[in-house]
Amino acid sequence: MADDPRRMLRVALEQARTGLAEGGVPIGAALFGPGGELLGAGRNRRVQDGDPATHAETAAFRAAGRRPAGYADTTMVTTLAPCWYCSGLIRQFRIGRVVIGEATTFPGAHRWLAEAGVPLVLLDDGECAELMRAFVRDNPELWNEDIGL
Amino acid sequence: MADDPRRMLRVALEQARTGLAEGGVPIGAALFGPGGELLGAGRNRRVQDGDPATHAETAAFRAAGRRPAGYADTTMVTTLAPCWYCSGLIRQFRIGRVVIGEATTFPGAHRWLAEAGVPLVLLDDGECAELMRAFVRDNPELWNEDIGL
Numbered sequence: 471m472a473d474d475p476r477r478m479l480r481v482a483l484e485q486a487r488t489g490l491a492e493g494g495v496p497i498g499a500a501l502f503g504p505g506g507e508l509l510g511a512g513r514n515r516r517v518q519d520g521d522p523a524t525h526a527e528t529a530a531f532r533a534a535g536r537r538p539a540g541y542a543d544t545t546m547v548t549t550l551a552p553c554w555y556c557s558g559l560i561r562q563f564r565i566g567r568v569v570i571g572e573a574t575t576f577p578g579a580h581r582w583l584a585e586a587g588v589p590l591v592l593l594d595d596g597e598c599a600e601l602m603r604a605f606v607r608d609n610p611e612l613w614n615e616d617i618g619l
Numbered sequence: 620m621a622d623d624p625r626r627m628l629r630v631a632l633e634q635a636r637t638g639l640a641e642g643g644v645p646i647g648a649a650l651f652g653p654g655g656e657l658l659g660a661g662r663n664r665r666v667q668d669g670d671p672a673t674h675a676e677t678a679a680f681r682a683a684g685r686r687p688a689g690y691a692d693t694t695m696v697t698t699l700a701p702c703w704y705c706s707g708l709i710r711q712f713r714i715g716r717v718v719i720g721e722a723t724t725f726p727g728a729h730r731w732l733a734e735a736g737v738p739l740v741l742l743d744d745g746e747c748a749e750l751m752r753a754f755v756r757d758n759p760e761l762w763n764e765d766i767g768l
Contacts (some may be wrong), residue, residue: 520685522686523708532670537671538760538764540767541767554711555710558702558728559704562704562767618712
């Protein structure tokens, strides 16, 4: 199916793996349109660009460019539960649906999004979780920096 | 005083005016350190860069670069109340204080930040308000696009 969450997650996971290979924080995201078409994809840019403001969801949202018609018919997929910042992005721009790879390594603010009525699909994906667990174990300072701890 | 909110607001307001002159959404922001030193300043980049992900606060946060020690001792100043996205940035990165030029044109999520315990200084500045009122009146579609309406 065009809007199959696991197909979408693979695009985000590839971004996360590319980020890891670059020495970056391995979180990826992608924004899809109503027909399941890819609008934009991206990954955390903290290390690569020295940019603390670009989390994966932000990168994907930016890559999709301007969309004056809005985001109600779009799906944001991310390998890890969105933090307050990225959840705020999703809520402010009324993104229609969020697909989350995993929320065990970091729960973020996904429950807040759910309470605000944003439809979530939580996949509890093993590959996403293992990627983040290993990263956090090996890079605790970088991880804490990325989430403001 | 080094941390005088009105002095800080002037830096953000200059960014907003530059954005207006560029044909952009006239919202500016700046991040200041504990001694009142400017860490980074920026403005909304939607029109200038075709970038929907860079609101003024995001631009200022990016311009300040990485700060592994955190943001508890910093002040974010913005000409307009921060939206959910920018409020999420402030909350996630535990920015110590927020100075808001005005919250009448757009209340954003500043009350949510206050309820979360973030110290706010609301200046109710007439110049900020007049700048935004005129912009919203003359560019309603662009404004709605910028806040996801």
